[in-house]
Amino acid sequence: MIPAVVPCTDRALWDDHVDRFQGHPQQLWGWGETKAMHGWSVDRVLVNDGGTTIGCAQLLVRRLPLPFRALVYIPRGPMCEPEHAQAVLNRLAEHAAVRHRGVALSIEPDWDQDSVYAGAVASAGFRPSANTVLIPRTLILDLTKSDDELMADMSKSTRANIRKAMRSDVEFRKVKNDAELEQVLAIYHETAERAGFGIHEDQYYRDIFRNMGDGSPVIGAFDGEQLLAFVWLARSGSTAFELYGGVSAEGQKQRVNYGVKWAALQSMREDGCRRYDFNGLLNDGISDFKKQFAKHENMLLGTWEKPLSPLYPAYAQAMPLARRGLQTARRVLKVAAGRVRPLIQRVRPGS
Structure with missing residues (x-):
């Protein structure tokens, strides 16, 4: 019997399936709900073989200019057992072609590069792609380890900075409300300008905070009511x-970024998580900071695409050029925003 692809429209049932398959948080209902508010459409489907669900995936669909029609993307999915991976991928690709008329199905699974899943992905007709969204080179910590075991893998200076921060008067806790969230956004703007990376508009982050609820905690370092750092x-x-x-x-001066990272690790372990993914490593200062927390690195399977249209070769050639153009535009806008913000502050009443 050929497995059937059926929609799932029940939030509780969907999130139960994500947890049953030990799925990634970017497959949760609330993440898709946020993406649907910011340019994507969402299709959550179960792959059923008889009366058994053997896999599932939250598909994000982005409309493209004609003649390409649409890109279908699965962030950190699909979810299934290794023995069902090829069948699940085949059915999802057929669904993406028929239901969404996609030019390609792009996947970035939460699977290790050297796992048994790798062969199934290639056998299902997927090919490696450079159109990466989520960086496969990362750092994943095992939260089943004790505090001593986790710290043993850190650099000596990192352990010292954590202990100093935890002995200070700074309080490490979850952000509670919208007012504290606005402090988070202010620090994020400050950090982005200092480090030179682009960010979304503020409403995008407010929507994540609201739509994901307990599924998207923000761990903050507070000096009284003043936020100094967050994860x-x-x-x-x-x-x-x-x-x-x-x-x-001020948080940099006090090195509370070490303490808030440690507090985040402990908080996620208390919430029952077994894996802590630092979300990508590049050759930059932020990644150098992340790498102080362990001696190893992890490599996930990466970005794979399955062509669904005869137009795929043209799409594959055009996509990197379009992305580079978008990145250039964002850099120009960031520079312009940096020039305009001081002018706004000068004329703002009470500033």
Whole structure:
């Protein structure tokens, strides 16, 4: 019998399936709900073989200019057991072609590069792609380890900075409300300008905070009511995934970014997570900071695409050029925003 692809429209049932398959938090209902508010459409489907669900995936669909029609993307999915991977991928690709008329199905699974899943992906007709969204080179910590075991893998200076921060008067706790969230966003803007990376509009982050609820905790370092640093996560039943982080100038002086990272690790373990993913390693200062927390690195399977249209070769050639153009536009806008913001502050009443 050929497995059937059926929609899932029940939030509780969907999130139960994500946890049953030990899925990634970017497959949770609330993450898809947020993406649907910001340019994507969402299709959540179960792959059923008889009366058994053997896999599932939250598909994000982005409309493309004609003649390409649509890109179908599965972030950190699909979810299934290794023995069902090829069948699940085949059915999802057929669904993406028929239901969404996609030019390609792009997947970035939460599977290790050297796992048994790799062969199934290739056998299902997928090919490696450079159109990467989620960086496969990362750092994943095993939260079943004790504090002593986790610290043993850290650098000596990192352990010292953590202990100093935890002995200070700074309080490490979850962000509670919208007013504290606005402090998070202010520090994130400050951090992005200092480090030179682009960010979304503020409403995008507010929507994540609202739509994911307990599934997207923000761990903050507070000096009284003043936020000094934060780590923003998404979490499923098994996996905690860093989304964003930031530290103020004062927080840097006090090195509370070490303490807030440690507090995030402990908080996610208390919430029942077994894996903590630092969300990508590049050759930059932020990644150098992440690498102080362990001696190893992890490599996930990466980005794979299955062509669904004769137009795929043209799409594959055009996509990198379009992305580079978008990145250039964002850099120009960032520079312009940096020039305009001081002018606004000068004329703002009470500033």
